[in-house]
Amino acid sequence: MTTWEIFLQQLFNGLLVGSFYGLVAIGYSMVYGIIKLLNFAHADIYMSGAFAGLIILGFLNPYIGNQWLGIIVALLLSMILVGLLGVAIQRVAYRPMLKAPRLSILITALAVSMILYNTVLLMTQGQYKPFTTGLTHESFYIGALRMTETRLVLLIAALALMLMLHLFITRTMYGKAMRAIALDRDTCQLMGINVYKIIAITFFVGSALAAAAGIMAGVYYGTVHFFMGFLIGLKAFTAAVIGGIGIIPGAMLGGLLLGLLEAFGTQIPFIGSSWRDVFTFVFLILFLIFKPNGLLGRMESERM
Amino acid sequence: MFKFKNAWILILVIALFAFGLFGCGDDTAAPVDETPEGDAEGEFEGQVLFGIMVPITGSEAADGIDMENAALLAVQEINAAGGVLGYEIITSTGDDECDPSKATAAASKLISEEVVAVVGGYCSGATLPTLALYGDAGIPFVIGAANATSLIDENPGWTFMINSTGDAQAAKAVEWFEGLGVDTIALVDDGSAFAVDLKEQTKMQWEAAGHSVVAEDRVETGTQDFSAVVTSIMSANPDAVYWTAYQGLGALLIRQLRQDGYEGVIMVGDGSSAQELLDLAQAEGEGVYCTAPPVVDFLPAAQSFIEGYNENFPREPGAYAGLMYDATYLLVNAIERAGSFDGEAIKDALAATDGFEGITGPIGFTPQNTLNRSNFVILVGEGGRWQLAE
Numbered sequence: 001m002t003t004w005e006i007f008l009q010q011l012f013n014g015l016l017v018g019s020f021y022g023l024v025a026i027g028y029s030m031v032y033g034i035i036k037l038l039n040f041a042h043a044d045i046y047m048s049g050a051f052a053g054l055i056i057l058g059f060l061n062p063y064i065g066n067q068w069l070g071i072i073v074a075l076l077l078s079m080i081l082v083g084l085l086g087v088a089i090q091r092v093a094y095r096p097m098l099k100a101p102r103l104s105i106l107i108t109a110l111a112v113s114m115i116l117y118n119t120v121l122l123m124t125q126g127q128y129k130p131f132t133t134g135l136t137h138e139s140f141y142i143g144a145l146r147m148t149e150t151r152l153v154l155l156i157a158a159l160a161l162m163l164m165l166h167l168f169i170t171r172t173m174y175g176k177a178m179r180a181i182a183l184d185r186d187t188c189q190l191m192g193i194n195v196y197k198i199i200a201i202t203f204f205v206g207s208a209l210a211a212a213a214g215i216m217a218g219v220y221y222g223t224v225h226f227f228m229g230f231l232i233g234l235k236a237f238t239a240a241v242i243g244g245i246g247i248i249p250g251a252m253l254g255g256l257l258l259g260l261l262e263a264f265g266t267q268i269p270f271i272g273s274s275w276r277d278v279f280t281f282v283f284l285i286l287f288l289i290f291k292p293n294g295l296l297g298r299m300e301s302e303r304m
Numbered sequence: 305m306f307k308f309k310n311a312w313i314l315i316l317v318i319a320l321f322a323f324g325l326f327g328c329g330d331d332t333a334a335p336v337d338e339t340p341e342g343d344a345e346g347e348f349e350g351q352v353l354f355g356i357m358v359p360i361t362g363s364e365a366a367d368g369i370d371m372e373n374a375a376l377l378a379v380q381e382i383n384a385a386g387g388v389l390g391y392e393i394i395t396s397t398g399d400d401e402c403d404p405s406k407a408t409a410a411a412s413k414l415i416s417e418e419v420v421a422v423v424g425g426y427c428s429g430a431t432l433p434t435l436a437l438y439g440d441a442g443i444p445f446v447i448g449a450a451n452a453t454s455l456i457d458e459n460p461g462w463t464f465m466i467n468s469t470g471d472a473q474a475a476k477a478v479e480w481f482e483g484l485g486v487d488t489i490a491l492v493d494d495g496s497a498f499a500v501d502l503k504e505q506t507k508m509q510w511e512a513a514g515h516s517v518v519a520e521d522r523v524e525t526g527t528q529d530f531s532a533v534v535t536s537i538m539s540a541n542p543d544a545v546y547w548t549a550y551q552g553l554g555a556l557l558i559r560q561l562r563q564d565g566y567e568g569v570i571m572v573g574d575g576s577s578a579q580e581l582l583d584l585a586q587a588e589g590e591g592v593y594c595t596a597p598p599v600v601d602f603l604p605a606a607q608s609f610i611e612g613y614n615e616n617f618p619r620e621p622g623a624y625a626g627l628m629y630d631a632t633y634l635l636v637n638a639i640e641r642a643g644s645f646d647g648e649a650i651k652d653a654l655a656a657t658d659g660f661e662g663i664t665g666p667i668g669f670t671p672q673n674t675l676n677r678s679n680f681v682i683l684v685g686e687g688g689r690w691q692l693a694e
Contacts, residue, residue, distance in 0.1 A: 001539040009538075013531035020529075126365035128552045130584050137563040137588075146565060221528040222559050223584050225363065225552065231526040266521075266532035267539075276532070277524065 005144045010263040012145055012155075016220075018259020019158035023213035024236035025243065025251035026165060027206030033182040033246035034202050035098065040109040042210055043233020044116035045086055049211025050218040050228060051120060052078035054131050067134040068153070075215050079208040086207025087200050095196065120226040128225045131218035154216050161212055162252050165205065169248055174201055182246060242284060244297025253295055258284075348392040352645055354379065354635070355396055355419035355443075357410055357434065358426050358628075362401035363525075363552050366580045367624055368426055371448055372397055373617045374625035375423055378632035381612065388636045389643070400434075402427040411437045419443060420645050423631045426624065428452035429497035435463050442647040444654055446635050448628035449597070451574070452501035456672050462647075464654050465674045466631055466667055467597055467624075470498070472678035473574060474505035477595045478513055480682050480693075481544055484569055490519035490542040492533065492549075492557060499549035502573050506546060518542045523553055530560045537561070544569035551576040555584030562588040571595065574680070577623040582685050593693060594683040598664040600626040602681065602692045606663040630662030 001009070024046050031039045057066055057074040064070045093112050097105040139148045169175035177198045181188045189195050217232075218224045239258045243250025261283055265276040288294075356375050359368035379393045387393060396417050398410030407430035414422055415437065422438060425431040425447035432455060438445045439460030447455070451467045481489065491507060493499035507517050519540035521533045534557075537545060545561060545568065547554045554576040561570060570592045572581065577596035582589040600606035600621050609629055613621045635650075637660055642649035660667040668676045684693040 001541070006535060006539045009535045010532060013529075013535060017529045017531065121361065125369075126361040126363065128363070128366075128555070128580065128584055130586060132586065139563070139565055148563060217528055221556055222586060223528070223552070223555060227363070227526055228528060231524065232528075263532040263535075266536050 002144075006267065008143070008145045010267055011260070012147070012151075014260035014263030015256060016151060016155050016158075016259070017262065018239075018256035019155060019162070020213050020217060020255070021232065021236050021239045021258050022162060022252040022255025023158055023209050023216075024232055025239040025255045026162070026248060027210045028237050028240040029243070029245055029248055029251040030178070030202050030206045032240070033248075034178060034199055035094070035105075035185075036102065037094065037105055037109060038237070039206075040106075040233075041089060041112040041116060042206070043229035043236070044113050044120075045082060045207045045229075046210040046214040046217075046232060047120060047224075047226060047229035048085060048116055049078055049082045049207075049214030050131070050224040051124075051129075051214075052081050052211065053215030053218055054129065054224055056081075057133070065134055066132065071133060071135075071215075071219055075212060078215060079211050082211035082214075083204040083208035086203040090200060090203040095199070117226060117229075124226055126226060128223045131222050131224050133219055133222075135219070150220060154220055158213070158216065161209060165209065166249065166252075168205070174198065178202055238281075238284065242287065242294055244294030247294070247296045250294055250296035257295070348387055349390040350392070351394050352388065352391040353394055353396060353417060353419045354632075355398060355414035355417070355422035355424070357398045357400055357407070357414060357422055357424035357431075359402040359430070360397065360399045362403065362406075364402040364427060364550060366551075367449070367578050367622055368399075368402070370578070370619070370622035371424065371426060371624050371628040373613065373619075374621065374628040375448075375632045377609075377612055377616055378629045378636075380616070382633070382636055388639050389645070391645075393636075398424075400424075400427070400430045402430050404430050404433050407431065408433050408437060410434075415441045415443065420639075420647070421446070421635050421650055423448060423628065423635060425450040427496065427498060428455055428501065431455065432458055432497060435459055438462055444635070444638075444647060444651045446631040446654070448631040449624040450498065452498045453505065454497055454501055456674060459673060461673070462651055463673060464634075464657075464669060466634065466662075466664075467574075467627055468675050468678045468680055470501045470505045471509075473502060473595050473680050474509050476678065476680040476682065477506055477546060477571065477573075478509045480571070480593065480595070481510070481515075481546075481569070482513065484544070486543040486569055487515050488518045488540075488542045489515070489544045489546055490521065490537045490540060491517055492521045492523065492537070492545060492547050494525050494549035494553055495522050496525070496549055498575060499573070502548040503546075506548065523557065525553065527553075528556060530557050531564070533557075534560045534564050534566070538564060538566060542568060544571060546571045546573070547576060548573040549575055551578055551581035551584065555581050555589070558585045558592055559588045569593065574623065577683065577690070579620065579622060579690065582688050582690065585685075589685040589688065592685045594685075594690065595680050596683045596690070597623055598626060598679050598681060599623050599683065599690065600663065601690075603663055603665075605661075605665075609663050626662075626664045630664050630667065633662065634660055634667060 027042045053074050056077050060070045093108050135150050137148050177193050239254035240251045243254030261280045265279040358371045398414045400407035400410045411434035421444045423446045426449045428450040431450040435458045439462040445463045447465045449467050451469045453470045491503045493503045519537050554572050572594045574597050577594045638653040642653035658668045670676045682693040683690040
């Protein structure tokens with residue numbers, strides 16, 4: 001491989017993994033923007049999404065197969081299902097705590113994370129599960145770039161989901177209400193906005209996107225397991241902070257940036273992949289020292 | 305309204321407790337103080353407690369549960385044949401979760417339960433800190449699987465390793481690569497003690513044999529995306545890739561290497577030798593080689609063991625089942641030779657072991673308490689199953 005080919009390949013690798021980070025980061029950012037909560041359970045929502053997708057795809061397989069059609073239907077169904085799970089968690093665990101001190105709700109989020117994580121651990125006995133699909137992995141070249149159909153479709157799907165979310169936030173009444181609540185919840189309530197309903201919608205959308213990322217990861221990597229959310233959760237949260245937490249386009253950009261940093265971090269001469277994370281996070285510390293509010297954050301902060 | 309809220313919290317708390325209890329009660333083996341059942345009571349003079357330390361939850365649970373099963377099967381057979389020195393063996397399992405901090409907790413638990421001896425040890429990294437604990441407590445420890453060379457240095461004299469150590473495995477890998485005409489290799493590990501040890505041993509022996517290592521990469525535990533590492537390996541274009549860590553990540557690496565068009569030899573170390581690797585790697589697992597411990601499927605002496613295992617457990621015996629079965633029998637054999645349950649006497653009897661006939665072959669120890677021969681074999685993935693490649 002020439003240097004140029006390696007560059008192109010790593011660029012694409014970084015974009016793909018970065019778009020997964022971005023999809024998960026959006027959920028952290030939305031929830032933080034609207035109720036100022038670091039939703040620890042979000043990483044486990046991602047994991048639950050992957051398992052929901054695996055189970056639903058298993059049911060659908062005899063009827064519509066487990067190729068793209070089956071995967072898309074399973075993706076949509078599990079997005080709805082996991083979105084509702086997110087709403088239920090919000091209703092049971094977070095809503096009663098909205099007026100409580102911030103730390104209490106943070107600990108509640110941690111508890112929800114533990115419950116989800118351990119439930120799946122018990123159900124799977126801690127084992128890796130194969131995520132079997134009917135997709136083939138024939139590769140072809142676009143210029144010097146080696147590509148598979150799966151990767152191309154997943155990257156496009158991830159970007160499309162982000163675009164749809166952006167339109168939802170900027171072009172609909174619900175999106176406008178979300179942005180308003182992020183600015184000032186009490187005033188919104190006085191103006192007659194149903195704050196609880198909007199918070200529930202926020203959780204639905206954030207969880208559904210995380211579930212989508214989970215299933216896409218399952219399809220792409222071929223295995224799922226109960227702690228698959230842990231590391232990506234940390235990375236996505238980092239991405240949300242880089243982008244400026246509470247700002248949706250920032251989360252997307254932060255995810256892509258982090259993905260690219262990691263991909264190129266593997267390739268630094270004489271250092272090698274074992275130092276990749278050191279490289280990535282040193283860069284991030286430097287970045288945050290000079291730009292503490294993140295890529296798109298502003299000091300006076302209009303959140304979201 | 306207030307009452308309603310309280311009720312919600314109460315329900316949550318109860319649900320949490322139910323989960324907690326369910327979680328704890330699920331996997332632990334027979335409690336220590338349980339009295340023997342039914343007619344067995346009259347036959348034995350008393351009970352003797354063995355500890356089993358393996359990961360029965362966490363990423364390496366598949367092999368851990370398999371090892372626990374094998375030890376339980378051996379105990380069951382020994383008890384049916386009259387026990388050891390007239391005592392019935394009961395067991396207590398400590399779950400190390402393949403995590404050093406959990407392993408020390410598991411070891412402390414077993415020590416506080418006053419086990420006579422311990423069998424187990426799967427992940428070298430997790431097993432390592434427990435050696436001193438057992439040594440201080442005067443409890444002999446027979447390791448059925450873990451085999452990093454670092455364990456030898458930490459051995460206070462109470463540990464016995466019946467699996468060949470990492471250098472014997474590296475020698476086997478080098479021999480097989482040379483037979484395939486491979487000249488350049490890439491080594492990939494996950495940063496765990498066992499994987500790094502095997503990688504270093506392989507690198508040393510490979511370079512000593514006059515070949516070159518063109519890439520050394522490390523993947524992060526818990527990650528799924530190896531694309532960057534795969535591209536880095538592809539750019540170095542090695543004749544072979546050797547994965548020295550465990551199956552969960554190994555399957556991901558194999559899939560991503562093959563899907564990115566890598567056509568060279570892929571070999572995995574004994575941490576990836578369970579059937580699960582091929583299940584997870586799916587079509588991409590075909591033709592993958594493995595330096596494996598003596599897998600019972602290919603051992604003529606192990607046929608009755610396999611039958612016994614299949615009768616008792618709803619799965620096939622995995623890579624370390626045979627070794628763990630031997631570890632348990634070896635321990636009983638040593639106790640009988642020692643003629644007592646005294647730790648010191650058992651330790652001396654174990655050290656004096658020579659030519660004990662296990663189903664995985666004869667067992668004897670070097671002065672460092674490691675197996676005095678190499679027991680590795682080469683397997684190859686064919687039709688989704690491991691086959692003997694030799």
